[in-house]
Amino acid sequence: MDTNVNIIKSSGENVKFSVHKLRTSLGKSGADKHTVDQIIEKVQDELYDGISTKEIYNRAFSLLKKKGGYLASRYKLKKAIYELGPTGYPFERFISAILKYSGYDAHVSEIMSGHCVSHEIDVVATKNGTTSLIECKFHNEEGRNCNVKVPLYIASRFKDVKTHWESKAHDTILDVGWVVTNTRFTEDALQYGKCIGLYLLSWDLPKNDGLKDRIDRLGLYPITVSTLLTNREKQFLLSRDVVLSRDLIDDVFFLDHLGISETRKSKIKNEIRLLCKI
Incomplete structure (x- = not known):
């Protein structure tokens, strides 16, 4: 049962504390129901108006760590992705590694010729006769989402490379451009990305196949x-x-x-x- 306690999200937004959300995130760590119930009870006892989601997370993480280090590791996944920074390079290598385990031939920081200029592509991945150009937008702090400027920029770069690619003979088809972020896309970014034909991969998108789902499914932490x-x-x-x-x-x-x-x-x-x- 939820309480009337107001909590502050990383974005600064005020929302009501949700037991359901806390239970879901703890459950995804692999902790059993008894452990989850115990942690929720202790966290609820320490709630106060204006508490931040970060404070709630830290308390839940600390309690979970006492039950099992690997459970706490799985619980801190989102925070751990932020810790790949401050630069985006380790995140690019991480995305490349995930793709390799999914059957792709993937390479990071590839220079590719465009019709107008050359471009450094974060990850170039090939599978089943198709090649995808993947741009990674990494944020090392919570509350910052991927706005519409990113897919606009990526779409123009992809178009330039594709124009040049199709003027030459290749063993593979240049498929679609990807935008990968460790946070979420704004509504405008989602609308534009889908409209222009980009593949968007974020923390929880596509549904049941987002970044978190892939990491958990493949065990690639x-x-x-x-x-x-x-x-x-x-x-x-x-x-x-x-x-x-x-x-x-x-x-x-x-x-x-x-x-x-x-x-x-x-x-x-x-x-x-x-x-x-x-």
């Missing part, structure tokens, strides 16, 4: 979800293009290079196995 690695260790790994948690399972160099003990290394790998269901 970024290293930033770890509750055992320090921020320094995560940034070191990202700087070495290690973006997927599961890549650390067979790692024989970077964890040693960081001076991580065998005991701690074992705990980190066990957390990843539970998280990614390896």
Whole structure:
């Protein structure tokens, strides 16, 4: 049952606290009903008018972490994506990795000729005889959505590359342009993107096949979800293009290079196995 407590979202919007939303997000972590009920009860006891969604998240995360590190890792997925920043490059590599596990041949930062100028494309992905040009719009803070300027810009770049592409012989068909964001699209961005024929991929779009759904389904969690690695260790790994948690399972160099003990290394790998269901 929801309360009459007003909470403040990251966008600054005031809304009523929703038990249902908290229950749903906790449930997606894989926690059992008893654990979810316990956490909700404790969070509700600490609610006050004007509390931020960030404070509610931090409290729920802390309680969930005590029940199981891998549950907390899964719960913090959205925040972990923001932590891939401040630049968008690790996010591009993360998207490329997800596509590779989905059967694509994917490459990052490809220079492609257009009819008018050359363009650096974030990710170029090929599958089943078609090639897609993918632009990634990364935000490293909550409350910022992808506005209509982004698909407008991407559509013009895609058109320029496509014009040149079709003037030459290629082994694949240049399919559609993609816009991928770790946040959400504004209504104008959605309307324009769909109208012009772009493929839009955001945190929860398309329905049941958004970024979060794909990550959960494939078990492709970024290293930033770890509750055992320090921020320094995560940034070191990202700087070495290690973006997927599961890549650390067979790692024989970077964890040693960081001076991580065998005991701690074992705990980190066990957390990843539970998280990614390896």
